[in-house]
Amino acid sequence: MYKALGMAATRAFRVLWMLEELGLEYAHLPYAPRSKEMLEVNPSGKVPALIVDDQVILDSVAIMQFLADKHDGLTYAAGTILRAQQDSFTQFINDEIDAILWCAARNTFILPEDKRVPQIKNTLKWEFSRSLKTLEGRLGDNEFLMGDKITVPDILLTHCSGWAKNAGFELSDGPLRAYFKRMTTRPAYLRAHALRG
Numbered sequence: 475m476y477k478a479l480g481m482a483a484t485r486a487f488r489v490l491w492m493l494e495e496l497g498l499e500y501a502h503l504p505y506a507p508r509s510k511e512m513l514e515v516n517p518s519g520k521v522p523a524l525i526v527d528d529q530v531i532l533d534s535v536a537i538m539q540f541l542a543d544k545h546d547g548l549t550y551a552a553g554t555i556l557r558a559q560q561d562s563f564t565q566f567i568n569d570e571i572d573a574i575l576w577c578a579a580r581n582t583f584i585l586p587e588d589k590r591v592p593q594i595k596n597t598l599k600w601e602f603s604r605s606l607k608t609l610e611g612r613l614g615d616n617e618f619l620m621g622d623k624i625t626v627p628d629i630l631l632t633h634c635s636g637w638a639k640n641a642g643f644e645l646s647d648g649p650l651r652a653y654f655k656r657m658t659t660r661p662a663y664l665r666a667h668a669l670r671g
Contacts, residue, residue, distance in 0.1 A: 478502050479505050486522035515532075548625050578643075628657060
């Protein structure tokens with residue numbers, strides 16, 4: 475059985491949602507970032523982690539893609555053009571959405587106060603808005619980023635949308651708003667969301 479480590483209100487949510495979408499059995503250990511338990515499996519103390527046969531996998535995107543590949547779900551096969559296009563979405567979201575939100579978080583409450591640059595948040599919000607416009611163009615009229623099939627980057631992007639909303643980033647009206655609504659009403663999303671308590 476898989477062990478998913480990390481509080482559900484963190485990036486661990488992505489892994490929990492992925493496990494639910496795939497219908498996999500797992501144990502959830504809601505450890506806080508930098509807790510003693512997390513430091514035992516990840517020297518940085520970051521969450522999430524996945525324990526597989528006494529081996530540790532770190533980083534939410536690596537975990538999601540591992541699960542997708544291993545269980546042949548929510549992904550296209552490695553070495554195909556469709557997989558390259560899927561990975562393109564994943565990398566864009568990591569670089570242009572997740573990284574922006576992480577930078578904002580670091581400069582809001584994570585870094586020591588004397589190392590924070592609060593003024594950067596206005597620039598990050600501007601960048602975030604531009605990145606969403608790009609994604610909106612790529613989404614078009616599709617149900618999911620890759621067309622009619624949910625894949626790893628859909629979970630990544632939808633998680634980021636909730637994070638953005640909580641951090642005060644604006645989600646404009648349009649196709650992406652409708653897309654986020656569809657994604658957050660999926661039964662697997664709701665089951666994972668319930669783990670937040």
